[in-house]
Amino acid sequence: MTEFDLLETLGRLDRLTRSEAALARFFRSTHRQLAFETVSSISAKTGVSKATVVRFIAKLGFDRFSDFQKRLQAEVMRRLESPTKAFAQYRRGGKSSRDYLGQSIRQALLNLEEARNAIPFDLLMKAARLLAFSPGSVYVTGQITSYGQAHFFWVGAMYLRPGVRLLDHAQSTLPCQMADVTPDDVLLAVTRRRHTRQTQRVIAHFVQRGAKVVLLTDDIDAPSAASAAIRLLAPANGAFVFVSACAxxxxxxxxLWAMADLLNERVSERLQGIERLQNDFDTHTAPG
Structure with a gap:
């Protein structure tokens, strides 16, 4: 049973008792850590008896909790593999399904649901306020595939407030780009497995300068996560061997939406100014 199968199986369960429903919610919200839990720890954290935990594991298709744990631990190891190893494993599996879009959408929905459960409203708004009202600059960084997500945020945030800077992921120019970081600045760092050393070094530099870090990651235990002022979890489990950017x-x-609401009238004035400049530069093609 893979991680995807576990979540899918939980979604198919019906006629759950109150205790079983509590366990299902716990498994969904903490399935990344389940491989390191025990029957006793799950019982303590959910308030459900140990016997009920064991019966629930059986309902998921496992004779023993140790079998369930080993399968989850194997999934943890799979997530740490390189795409080359993951693709080799995929080929050995002999998967025959060709519903590429359907499988990708189903996995994306699972990731989205987990992100929604992992990021409470107050945490999202705390991050949005920090990014909207930082008296200094807002820096944005991401490497490899995360760079595309960082770039998307940078473009949107430039419409909302001044002083938004995208750090070029070229290693040779980074020191110059970060030379003027101050405690008034904030960094949005986007990272997902496999995490890069360059992102870790960028975060370390901002922390050393006294700037706050907002970390958007698929792994709450990612390198440098402990250094971030705010950690936002966006699962990136993919239906194929590559990670997903959907969540x-x-x-x-x-x-971006929350920042726009917080900045309110300032956004309207800024958007009007940007639109005038875009018209002067004939930025967009004519409609129709």
Whole structure:
């Protein structure tokens, strides 16, 4: 049973008792850590008896909790593999389904649901306020595939407030770009497995300068996560061997939306000014 199968199985369960429903909610919200839980720890955290935990595991198709745990631990190891190893494993599996879009959408929905459960409203608004009202600059960073998400946030945030800077992911120019970081600045760092050393170094530099860090990641235990003032979890589990950007993009959309509401009239004035400049530069093609 893979991680995707576990979540799918939980979604198919019906006629759950109150205790079983509590366990299902706990499994959905903490399935990344379940591989390291025990019957006793699950019982303590959910207020459900140990016997009920064991019966619920059986309902998921496992004779023993140890079998369930080993399967989840294998999934953790799979997530840490390189795409090359993951693709080799995919080929060995002999998967025959060709519903590429359907499988991708189903996995995206699972990621979105988990992100919604992992990011309470108050946490999202705390991040949005920090990014909207930072008296200094808002820096944005991301490497490899995360760079595209960082770029998307940067473009949107430039419409909302001044002083938004995208850090070029070229290693040779980064020191110059970060030379003027101050405690008034804030960094939005986007990272997902496999995490890069460059992102870790960027975060370390901002923390050293006294700036706050908002971390958008698929792994709450990602490198440098402990250094971030705010951590936003956006699962990136993919139906194929590559990670998915769907949940992270939804979180970025939500951050931009919340920032716009917080900045209110200032956004309207800024948008009007930007639109006048775009007209002067004939930026967009004519409608129709």
């Amino acid at each position: 992270a993009m939804a979180v970025i959309d939500a951050l």
